[in-house]
Amino acid sequence: MIPPDFNAADTQQIVSQQGVFRWLSANGSRPPTRVVDADDRMSADEAYRLVSRGTGLLWRGDFHNARQLLSAVSRRLQLPRRQAGSSPAEAFRLHRQEQSHRARTLALVLVPLDPGHVVPLGRAPDVRSACHDVYGPADTPCVVPLRELLGIIGAAQWRKKGIPIAALGARIHPHYGVFAPTRSEYVDLVAGCPLAPTSVAFDIGTGTGVLAAVLAQRGVERVVATDSSARAIRCARENIRRLGLTGRIEAVQTDLFPAGRAQLIVCNPPWLPAKPHTLLDQAIYDPGSRMLLDFLAGLAAHLQPGGEAWLVLSDLAERLGLRARTELLAAISQAGLGVVARSDARPSHPRATDPTDPLHAARAAEITSLWRLVVVGDGIDRT
Numbered sequence: 366m367i368p369p370d371f372n373a374a375d376t377q378q379i380v381s382q383q384g385v386f387r388w389l390s391a392n393g394s395r396p397p398t399r400v401v402d403a404d405d406r407m408s409a410d411e412a413y414r415l416v417s418r419g420t421g422l423l424w425r426g427d428f429h430n431a432r433q434l435l436s437a438v439s440r441r442l443q444l445p446r447r448q449a450g451s452s453p454a455e456a457f458r459l460h461r462q463e464q465s466h467r468a469r470t471l472a473l474v475l476v477p478l479d480p481g482h483v484v485p486l487g488r489a490p491d492v493r494s495a496c497h498d499v500y501g502p503a504d505t506p507c508v509v510p511l512r513e514l515l516g517i518i519g520a521a522q523w524r525k526k527g528i529p530i531a532a533l534g535a536r537i538h539p540h541y542g543v544f545a546p547t548r549s550e551y552v553d554l555v556a557g558c559p560l561a562p563t564s565v566a567f568d569i570g571t572g573t574g575v576l577a578a579v580l581a582q583r584g585v586e587r588v589v590a591t592d593s594s595a596r597a598i599r600c601a602r603e604n605i606r607r608l609g610l611t612g613r614i615e616a617v618q619t620d621l622f623p624a625g626r627a628q629l630i631v632c633n634p635p636w637l638p639a640k641p642h643t644l645l646d647q648a649i650y651d652p653g654s655r656m657l658l659d660f661l662a663g664l665a666a667h668l669q670p671g672g673e674a675w676l677v678l679s680d681l682a683e684r685l686g687l688r689a690r691t692e693l694l695a696a697i698s699q700a701g702l703g704v705v706a707r708s709d710a711r712p713s714h715p716r717a718t719d720p721t722d723p724l725h726a727a728r729a730a731e732i733t734s735l736w737r738l739v740v741v742g743d744g745i746d747r748t
Contacts, residue, residue, distance in 0.1 A: 379475075379508050381423045386477065389509040391499050391542060392516075393644040394472040396508075397421035405430045409437035416473040423475045423508060428489035435474050435511055442467050453727055454686035457639075460723045465642045472510040480504050484514075495521035499541050517541050530575060532556035533582060535608055537575045540600035544648035546575045550710035551633055551677045554735040555579050558675060558708060566629040567591065567667065569621055569660060572648065574601030574614065576631055576677075581613040588614045589623045594647075621659055626669045632660050633677040638687050654688060654696075661700040665740045674702070674738040684727040697738060706737040 377388040381400040388396040397419060403412065404426035412422060412434055424431040451459070479485050482496035482503050495517050496503070520541035527536030528545060532552050539545035546552055556579050563585045568577040571590035580588050590605075592598050601616040617623050622630075635651035651657060657678070664674050682688040697704065710733045711717075717728045 379421070379423075381421075381508070383423070383425075384506075386506050386508040387503075389478070389500055389503075389507045390472075390513060391644065392510075392513050394469075394510050394513065397473055400475070403434075407434070409434060409441070412474070413438050413441045416470050419473070421473045421475050423477065424486065424511065425477075426486065428476070428484060428486040431474065431476060431486070431511055432515070435471065435515075438474065439467075439471060442470060452686060453684060453724075456723055457685045457687065457727075461639060461642070468512075468643060471512045474511045475508050476511045476514060478503065478507040478509055480506065482507075490518065492518060495541075498524075532579055533575070533608070535578075537573050537578070537604055538600075538607065539573050540596060540603075542645055543594070543597045543600045544572045546573060548712070548714050548733075550712060550733045551679075551735075552576065552579060554677060554708055554710055554733065555631060555633075555675065556583070558735055558737070560584070560629075563628045565589070565625075565627045565669075566631065567623060567627045569630060569632040570634055570656065571601050571616065572597050572633075574604045574616065576633060577601065577614045577616075578604065578608050578610060580629070580631065581610050585629065586613070589625075589627070590614055590616045591619050591621065591623050592616070593618065593620045621656070622663055622667045626667050626672070628669050628672045630664060630668060630672070630674045631677070632674070634660060636679040637682050637685075657693075658696055661696050661702065661738075664738065665701050668740055670740075670743050672739070673705070676736040676738060677733065678736065679731055679733045681727055681731045684730055685724065697736075701741055702738045703741045704736055705739050708735045708737075709733070 377396050379386050379388045379396045379400060381402065400421040400423050402425050403422040415422060416438060477485055480503060482493045484492055499517050523545065524538050524540055527538040528547060530537050530546060530552060537546055552575060555576050560583055564587065566580050566585045566588045568580065568588055568590040571577050571592050574590055577588045577590035590601055595618055598616050598618045605611055605614045605616060634656045635649050637650050638654040639650045640652045641647045641650040668674060683690055712731050716722050719725060722728060
């Protein structure tokens with residue numbers, strides 16, 4: 366059975382010199398129209414020339430040599446540094462353009478999978494369990510982008526080991542394709558915000574379930590965690606079970622709000638109003654700020670009288686010239702909401718201190734905020 370949120374591209378086929386194969390890509394990559402066989406005799410320059418023209422390379426040699434070839438092609442696709450004088454918005458546009466081109470090109474180095482997700486190449490790792498978690502069962506020969514397969518292997522290790530979350534005193538185990546809580550500031554903001562006794566809270570766009578777990582651990586009696594992604598809901602449920610919070614947190618697949626009202630509604634939406642290029646981008650990029658605006662617009666109908674909403678949002682979009690602070694404040698006001706307080710945190714991730722990053726200036730100045738919002742005129746005295 367294919368996972369419920371498996372991309373439509375996954376059922377396509379690819380034709381090579383060795384026959385017809387089912388195309389697999391959980392990241393939304395499209396199969397190339399032209400494919401040639403490649404092996405250990407192919408040079409990196411030849412591989413780069415072919416993939417630059419849109420030709421897929423179906424690898425028939427040693428698996429480790431395929432990884433080395435992919436790295437060599439990647440080096441030939443190094444992102445250019447920001448040109449002096451370009452605006453932050455232009456630097457972001459060029460950066461995203463190059464990222465998209467890079468992803469499409471590197472996705473053209475392909476490896477075969479035999480039935481049962483066995484890689485029929487020399488020195489290939491055992492990827493059966495990792496691929497089954499992402500693709501589901503496979504009883505026919507398949508082809509998958511090597512870069513995606515390596516990402517699945519790495520994600521399987523993260524899922525196994527987990528990511529330590531100081532605010533929980535425990536680990537969260539992310540699944541492939543679900544945003545991993547490697548940045549601690551947004552979790553710490555939710556863990557440290559003043560919280561009155563709360564019987565029901567909603568966590569909108571829960572992902573791994575980390576914020577729902579923080580709320581439950583802080584004493585919220587019942588948390589309803591929602592996400593539109595079936596993969597995220599499976600991940601959240603697994604983490605809830607691992608943390609022993611099954612009776613306190615319910616994970617529901619839906620777009621934004623569940624039925625009913627809550628005293629507290631928390632949301633950490635994608636921070637950048639731009640088009641995602643892959644399925645994995647959807648946790649970071651929100652075209653037209655749709656999720657952010659829909660969340661704000663729906664709060665008044667889902668908050669209990671006297672309730673609060675906690676919006677966790679970075680100002681990176683503002684520093685890149687993608688959204689003005691006045692637009693955010695106008696959206697809050699138009700939704701009939703008011704700001705009662707705001708907590709800020711500086712980034713602690715490595716990219717904030719990496720001067721080679723094309724967006725370094727914006728990342729270094731970035732501030733993540735927790736906005737405490739209430740419905741204006743609900744008649745509740747909060748003094």
